[in-house]
Amino acid sequence: MARSTPEINGSSLADIAFLLLIFFLVTTTMNVDTGLQRLLPPMPEEKSDVEQDVKQRNILTVLVSKSDRLSVGGEPVDVSMLREKTREFLTNPNNDIHLPEKQVVDIEYLGSMEVGKGVISLQNDRGTSYKMYMVVQNELIAAYDELRDELSRAKFGKKYEILTEDEQKAIQKVYPLRISEAEPKSIGGRK
Amino acid sequence: MAKIKKEGAKSTPQVSTASLPDIVFMLLFFFMVTTTMRDTEMMVQVKLPEATQVSKLEKKSLVSYIFIGAPSRQHQGLLGTDSRIQLNDSFKKLADIRDFISAERDALSEADRNKLTTALKVDEDTRMGIVTDVKQELRKASALKISYAARRVENY
Numbered sequence: 001m002a003r004s005t006p007e008i009n010g011s012s013l014a015d016i017a018f019l020l021l022i023f024f025l026v027t028t029t030m031n032v033d034t035g036l037q038r039l040l041p042p043m044p045e046e047k048s049d050v051e052q053d054v055k056q057r058n059i060l061t062v063l064v065s066k067s068d069r070l071s072v073g074g075e076p077v078d079v080s081m082l083r084e085k086t087r088e089f090l091t092n093p094n095n096d097i098h099l100p101e102k103q104v105v106d107i108e109y110l111g112s113m114e115v116g117k118g119v120i121s122l123q124n125d126r127g128t129s130y131k132m133y134m135v136v137q138n139e140l141i142a143a144y145d146e147l148r149d150e151l152s153r154a155k156f157g158k159k160y161e162i163l164t165e166d167e168q169k170a171i172q173k174v175y176p177l178r179i180s181e182a183e184p185k186s187i188g189g190r191k
Numbered sequence: 192m193a194k195i196k197k198e199g200a201k202s203t204p205q206v207s208t209a210s211l212p213d214i215v216f217m218l219l220f221f222f223m224v225t226t227t228m229r230d231t232e233m234m235v236q237v238k239l240p241e242a243t244q245v246s247k248l249e250k251k252s253l254v255s256y257i258f259i260g261a262p263s264r265q266h267q268g269l270l271g272t273d274s275r276i277q278l279n280d281s282f283k284k285l286a287d288i289r290d291f292i293s294a295e296r297d298a299l300s301e302a303d304r305n306k307l308t309t310a311l312k313v314d315e316d317t318r319m320g321i322v323t324d325v326k327q328e329l330r331k332a333s334a335l336k337i338s339y340a341a342r343r344v345e346n347y
Contacts, residue, residue, distance in 0.1 A: 014208065017215035024222045033254065034245040035310060035338035043330045064319075126320030130313050133322075134240040134341060141244040181326075 036137055041180070058100045058117045060089045064136055066127035079135055086143035090118050090175060109170040110155055119178045140179055147175050235260035235277045240315040242341035253306050254338075255295040257288070259321060260314030274317045276325065285324055292332040312340040 062082070063071045070077055072085050092099040100118035107113050120140060124133055145160070148171050152160040156167060163171070237260040248254050258277040262270045266282075275282050278291045296304050309329055313322055329337060 010212070011208070013212040014215060017212050017219060021215055021219045021222065024219065033248040033251070033310060033338075033340060034343050035248065035340040036242055036244060037246055037248075037308075037336070037338045040326060040330050040335040040337055042333065042335060124319045124323070126318060126323065128319040129315070130317040130319060130322060131240045131315035133319055134242055134315070134339060137339065138242040138244050138341075145244055 036134070036141060038137075038179075055101070057098055058119055060086070060118060060120045062120060062122045062136060062140070064122075064124040064128045064132055066125040068129055068132040070132075070136065079139060082136065082139040083143045083146070086120065086140055087147060089120070090116055090143065090147060092116055092118075105173070107170050107173050109167055110174065113174050115174055115176075119180055121180045123181075141177075144175055144177055148172070151175070231256070232280055233258070233277075234263055234266060234280070234282060235275055235314070236263050237312050237314045238316075239312065239340050239342045241344045242339075243344060243346060245341050245343045248308065248310060248338055250306075253299065253303055254308050254310050255292070256310050256312055257291075257325060258312045259317055259325065260312075261316075274314070274321050276321070285328055288325060288328040289332045292329065292334045296334075306336070307334055308336045308338055309334050310338045310340050 060073055061071075065071070070079055070082065072082060077085060089099060092102060095102075100116045102114040102116050104112050105115045122136065122140070149160040151171055151174060152158060152163055152167075155171075156163060160168065160171065235258050237258055259274055260277075261267075261272045262275055262282070270282070276285065276288070277283065278287060283291070292307075292309070296307055299307060311322070311325065326337070329335070
């Protein structure tokens with residue numbers, strides 16, 4: 001045997017493996033699904049207007065028009081003001097008679113707290129764009145999150161997210177998420 | 192720049208790269224195992240809206256997806272550009288949502304049935320009309336836990 005086969009150069013193996021690695025890195029998506037989580041109201045058994053019990057001062061009507069214009073409580077408002085308006089509505093800092101009533105409730109961990117009775121009624125047109133709707137939803141939730149976080153810092157000295165489940169529940173009782181999405185209005189004979 | 196003197200005896204030996212392929216293969220296998228290829232073929236174009244207050248969907252097995260958006264390019268010839276609903280791998284009508292939800296619910300174990308979350312992946316240019324209709328259908332099917340899918344951004 002005069003001729004022995006020369007050893008195959010293995011240095012290109014790394015390149016091949018890198019190529020495969022990059023291919024998989026690019027093609028696969030490690031997508032974590034994120035979103036605004038909400039609970040829909042259950043379908044009413046029969047036609048009954050429970051909402052009429054709610055006093056006018058306890059409702060904040062947020063209306064998004066067909067052309068994506070926002071009005072809060074009847075007056076046109078820019079989206080950037082929505083968070084502030086919502087916060088004012090939910091806390092009612094000066095006990096304004098046009099803003100929601102408050103009730104003193106005993107809550108575990110927190111003691112007696114004033115809990116507002118405000119309900120936000122979110123209404124939209126069939127022609128409202130989803131983008132605008134999401135911006136409004138986001139601002140409403142942001143207002144709640146900010147209030148909860150502030151309370152949590154004041155009471156526990158911690159961020160709301162790192163509280164235990166019971167502590168979070170206590171804070172949720174002070175600022176319960178009450179956003180009512182109105183029944184779709186039938187316009188133009190659609191049901 | 193300091194000059195490095197070359198002294199024949201003290202020169203450090205070259206680092207062996209023989210283990211490099213092994214390392215890279217290990218990474219490769221890790222990515223191959225952990226990532227999942229997209230399982231449903233998208234038939235509608237969905238560009239998710241942005242939001243800052245999003246939270247993660249926890250258990251993927253408990254989530255069923257409803258896609259709403261304009262049909263993708265290759266379907267536009269037949270269907271136009273009006274927003275449509277996609278369930279699993281096909282275009283569906285509003286009335287099919289209830290069947291879809293009950294099928295999804297049957298696929299879950301008894302204990303998890305009321306934890307079913309419906310993720311609405313809706314294109315940002317969609318009109319609210321169709322979304323409201325879908326929400327009404329979900330209420331009728333008592334699938335009340337929903338999540339409006341959105342991309343996380345720090346601020347607008």
